[in-house]
Amino acid sequence: MYEGKHSAAKPRKRDYIRVFTLWALMIALFVGAGSFVFARILEERIHTGTPAHGADEELACNAPEENEPATFLLLGSDTRGGEDERGLADTIMVLRVNPDKKIGYLISIPRDTRVDIPGKGKRKINAAYQYGGPDLMIETVEDFLGLDINHYAVVDFQGFKDIIDALGGIDIDVEKRLVDDRHQIDIRPGYQHLDGEEALKYVRIRRVDDDFGRIERQQKFLKAVMDKLLRVSSLLRIPQLADITSRNLKTDPELGVTRMIGYGKNFKSLGRENLHMVTVPGTPQEIGGGSYVIADEGELAWILERIRSDLPLELTEEEKENLNIRVEVQNGSGTAGIAHKMAEKLGALNFKIREVGNAQSFTYYDTQIIASEEKAELARRVQSKLGFGRVVVEGASSETIDVLVIVGRDYSRMIGESDD
Template sequence: MTEQKNSGRRRKATFLLTGTLVVLLLGGAGGGYAYYLKLDHNIQGVDINAQLGPQRPVDVDDGSMDVLVLGSDSRSGDNDAYGKDEGGARSDTAMVVHVHEGHKEASVVSIPRDTLVTRPDCTDAHGAEVPGRRRAMFNTAYEVGGPACAVKTVEAMSGIRMDHYVEVDFTGFKKLIDELGGVDITTTERIRDDKSHLDLAPGPHTLDGEQSLGLVRTRKSVGDGSDLGRIQLQQAFMKAFVEQVKDVGVLSDPAKLLGLADAATKAITPDSELDSVQELMGFAKGLSGIEARNVHMVTLPVAYDRIDPNRVVPLEKQSGQVWKALKDDLPVPASATKDTATGAADGIVG
């Protein structure tokens, strides 16, 4: 196969993180109007604009786009099997996806859930006021104030206005992987985690949905046991996921295509500007030029907290470099992540 054909194939299986990636495949769904309505019905949008109010960062119209992607355990009780935290639903995974002008490249910044931040005052989905708090764990924003508070916290941290919000439910994510037929990875060390029900020997594996969910949620058994190590696993898994979608051949398999579309639309909760098949397809089309090799992933520069070593705090100078790069629509400089805490899990999964 020529490089030109390979390039075209990659563009057909374009980048859209976690469950939303596969929504691109909806363009080929030929199940008729009834199936279109079924997919539309699957999508549960959330209107966060009213809760955020007018005091937000300036919406810069430079051709770039910023999306907050959260992985949560909020929809289903089935998520309890994977070590659901006490106290209600939380966001285990948080990524700011910056799509650069021209929509050919993307920079992704993972925010550790254990990061201590100044959480701003928020309004929850019921209109109740949620007071802000200093030295709050980042993922408590979602827990106490829902998606709008998570967005407001990210905007306060970064000074960047989020254009969109996409939440991926972990149980829906598992079903999506099963529809794909699994994801191929290679481990360099044994990964055994009783909480996530995972036991992988070193070597190649094809992970089903349950194993994939266990991998992206495992924590204590990799690296230094921190959330930073888990983020490195998540980033490595997502790259493998993108490649798996590219190679699985679903574009010639209508039945699998429809199954993927059904699973994808059930797995995600987008903001109210993306809560229909038509809107999601338009959104996905705008990302169709991004190839996996042009997606650059980093973790927010942090250090272990001196008071509580189980938490991390943003490194002011380096974090500022990250957010400034995204504001200026530039690549994140290597100096921003040099000599920062990593979790020591790099290279365990490839």
């Protein structure tokens, strides 16, 4: 049995199947649709009335402070065997919401992404759930993304069709004809009204494209479900939806009714337009006879820094212009790795990082942003986007660098890094 920093009690036997749409219920809850009634019903059913869904598990998740960013791991598992089998994580998403900045992100992780699973080595990320349940999956995702998980939810696919049918079906623009003779799937292109059975086929079909295409369809479907849930007419369906959800949802013990209501109040002003959906970038690759997705580390680092900085994933016109500003970053504080962290931050703001290294000394307390007189305006732009640092105008222009940033101890202390 896996034992780690998120150790949990042995789970009860259960059979999880693929799920997707119930996550829309959670997200709709977080943006304020009938949060009190929905949360109260879920609390009574999930944590007190449904022990078979894991009410005895004690996985240690750390709930955030009020108005602090909250990060949720959302899982659906694919169990094909008997009750003794835990199953692979068929769908993996991370929901992060900052109510103070009124921005949220839904990160989809391709299930074949090759990562380090603690104690297991390089594996497909979906295997972490089978090896160690939510416990090991949380640790694996935290290590992979560098984001602390505050709560988790594992949802069962059994209620999928009931949820969609309870909503009266979903209208969606099918992007192309989707055919899979093996599973008797044939969905025509164009605007379609999908009942539970057809919706199930739409989100499940695999043979028409790769994992990225499937994720794109799931995200598109999720938006359609959210739109339907947030209509006034759907509020009347909350008791029925909550009843279905309670039979197909397991969460960590910390995500009780009080926190659900709190999240609902804090997140209600977010709005779907401020929820940014993104897929971990990568490319399919064959390794040792197995098919994997290899994450693009550079692009992923950019996305994660944008998320940590609570910035939209779409660049502003000013940020697009930043790509023309060439920046060198030097460590002037002596804190190991601080220049690379600054480079990641500046890269997330779309500045072009040309070099990263050490300054001539480690005696800088204040971060300095240096440029020649003719490029002083570029230094001021860098300072404006960073929100700190001192602009220094000196020296002659360089042919390869526009702005030099020497990272001081102020930044080390700002992000909680020791400069000893």
